[in-house]
Amino acid sequence: MVSIKDVAKHAGVSVATVSRVLNDKGYVGEETRKRVEKSIKEFNYKPNEVARSLFKKHSNTIGLIVPDIMNPFFPELARAVEDTATKLGYNIILCNSDGNREKEQAYLDVLQQKYVNGIIVSSNTLTAGQIEKLNIPVVSIDREISKGLPTIVVENKKGSIVATRYLKSKGCRRIGHIRGTRAVVNAEERCEGYKEVVGKEPWFSESYIVNGNYDMQSSIEATIELLSLHPEIDGIFAANDIMAIGAIKAAHQLGKKVPEDIAIIGFDGISLSRATIPELTTIVQPIYELGEIATKMLVSLMEQQPLEKTYFILDVELIERNST
């Protein structure tokens, strides 16, 4: 491999001068700069990125911590982050935390030791204190950690109100809710939205809410439990699409037709919400935009560019398909 020494020798300058040209730091005469640039081009010299990160104290790398890349929401988000990061000259290190506090802290430690320039994290256990200790920019995505941190989320409560009202408008008289993982902020918000619409109805009790853990299999079991306890239910709002798919499967197992006997609506708008028959009516998040804005915001923070705002709440949209 060509080294910086070869380039310096060819250009007739010192290694320090080549380094100044490469890093665009310190004075280099116009004539000399041109000669060095010509040599770099001729040799097709690629500077050693690790040496440069050490010099610049960063590595052109962004850490991305998600609970689990196998939850179909996160590949769509990761793709957006990676696309945007690549365009801006950064790579991403992918970390699966399983929402586990210790794993998250271990990843934060390793990422900081590797001089990543910044971190995008979707967490429900990290605290503002843990983040502030890091001394590098962190953007919280999909789940708010603290109002004071750079954050991008969606209108979870509003979307859930829209979803539940929509079921009512379709004639549903008893509406159940499959909630997401306990202690996850967006699961709480979506549950609140649901309760805001039906919580004061005379028929309502907490037993209309079951926990589907943001997972298909858990949702199948939760839905079967819910419909056994309340066979009168004719509408279900599931807090994400994968659980809504589970609810459709459970209804089918119980011999109930969707949407004739029971209407089902999800949340997220992942590509797979179109995989089922009937296709899923859902509250669509702009997932790609979420990842894109988070990455741009993080890079701006890393590069110390001015930012108009560091807290984004993106809107969501009802998409009617055939499950309601």
Next chain:
Amino acid sequence: MVSIKDVAKHAGVSVATVSRVLNDKGYVGEETRKRVEKSIKEFNYKPNEVARSLFKKHSNTIGLIVPDIMNPFFPELARAVEDTATKLGYNIILCNSDGNREKEQAYLDVLQQKYVNGIIVSSNTLTAGQIEKLNIPVVSIDREISKGLPTIVVENKKGSIVATRYLKSKGCRRIGHIRGTRAVVNAEERCEGYKEVVGKEPWFSESYIVNGNYDMQSSIEATIELLSLHPEIDGIFAANDIMAIGAIKAAHQLGKKVPEDIAIIGFDGISLSRATIPELTTIVQPIYELGEIATKMLVSLMEQQPLEKTYFILDVELIERNST
């Protein structure tokens, strides 16, 4: 942050000695080593990983190049790679190439400049020549690049023979094939397996094969085209699960019942093959094991440990569900 100087001062030794202890290189007296280790522990000193990578010419990082993390096969693979890498002390940099030759080369360049220790790649455009130029270990996964390279794939042809024979055994008399992306090795192999079973039947012609591009939407269109041309088809082998899900949707649109009017079988065994009604009969790959073995093999190569073999072909298994 605590520096190596603080540790050296506290232990009453030189920075070079602390470095020798940290990197386990060069002679350090037993007494001294213990004193240094005690100071490291007391200060909770975390060595600067970037400086260490420069010293060791690597960064405890593995590059993972996949076509698209949004294709549901790859999150399952990425999860296995990341889990295994983390256990062995490595992080992964995720790269989406879209199967594009230029993007792949650009990622190889960047990853090498970052001193990643090795690369796992799923590619159908890279050549053995491009890989050999890299001077770091590369493991090819899911798609063979060259017999000479460390590789892990599955029994694509054999699995496809099993799938097609199975449709015959279920009484299908006209079997169509939704093939994967052209020029992708495993798509070719799966198509060959299909042809080996039905290619010599009197009814067979190339028009029983359509291209679904390993994608749900393309498969819906391809299946509608196939069933319009050959309404007599009563069985379809799709070269992956996402296309099989597309085929189920297309059959439904055309008013055909699955499996009564038409039996459909997929390939991969992704979690989402259970999301449909009916659940998909499929040829299951050991996806997690694929990622796990690839990562272990790569780390062994990186750490110059002896390897019994560098070419793995894993077996696949027919799982009967309700789409056939």
